[in-house]
Amino acid sequence: MRIRRTRHLLAVTALTALALTACQNGTGVQDEGASQPASDSSTATAQQTGPGAASGSAAGSATGADTKPAGTSSDLADGTSGSTGKGIGKGTATSTGKSTGKGTGTGGTASRVLCNGSNTKVTAQPLARPLNHMLITVTNTGSKLCDLTYWPVLRFDEMQWAPQAAEETQPQAVTSLAPGESGYAGVLLSAADGSGDGGTTAKKLAVAFQGYTPNSDGGASAMPSLPAKGVYYDSSLTVTYWQQDRDDALSW
Template identity: 50%
Template structure:
């Protein structure tokens, strides 16, 4: 018998011995357990006390291989959206306070001022003075001051009469202002009177001792005082329209 044949027989006998021992162990209810496999199966399928699988330790839900999304993350998003919407709604309601701006319409009461028509200035609500000026020559300055409590208008030009003159002198049309002169209480308006030609070329001259000034047709008249010696007047006489400043009045 060769050595190779001898080894083969010995190996066969050993294999038979192992099988025999294995069968004997199985018949006794004992076997070999794979501790690694057993532990793995226990971790994946061990039941809870209620018989249902236990949840994941972190309470999350699987969103993909190896990824876990925290539980309730979706509900947090919806809650924040609800809070944002609520905040937006509350801020929107505060906008309604802007409606209080409608009270600004009460400012329309200011239209009462424009609605109230200005009255024409008259001798009862004004004070008038007549002053002879040195420049320009032969000029008389009329000053009207509003002594009333309301605005009044100086319209047109003054109609002046010296002594018992039958007519009133004409106005210098170029002196007509662009707007009516309105006097607030305490304010003054002005007009000038050219009494006589500066070069003495005028005719029909005389010395007047009194003056009557009408504010307009049918209006009451004022009678400002003249200097004691009177003023010399000839047919060159003329008047300016009412002006808002003394300088404008004395231009004519």
């Protein structure tokens, strides 16, 4: 009886050892327990939280980045201004901002033209003093600044030559006329001592204008009236450069 009991105890002990071994090899408790799903859920939660947090952080950063330049741009627009500002003080404009300039220049090519017969009024007046002189007056009747370049090209009646300009009368700068202003040229008609040749009396006068290069076409000519008795001239006929001042035109 003792032997059987001993054998029975040994058998039970062996079975118990086998059961414990089976539990430890990963096919028993681990297959039935909840620890593995819990670990997977925690991992999934951690993974889901990771991108979510990154997305939220990125969104926050993006929002902050968008807001910062806007504020900076606004600050620049009030001072030094960038390309999207409202302007840098008066008289300037940025590429996409509003222009704040109020002035209009008169020195650009778009705002000035040549003076000629189409935008001026021209008169020719013989004078008693200086002797044998005539004054040509040109008044700007247009709406833009106009330039009188070089000297007037005169032609009495059907004359085949043009009088030359007295070089000593050349001004420092081009004579420019604002609307309503006048410019002048003096004409020596004949020699006071009678030394001139080919004297004749003219009934008509054409005044031609030069362009920005000598002897170039400056536009329409003018036909100022002469006295009914005409104007006497000879080979001494000489003109001055256009002058801003009347006295300068008659001082030679």
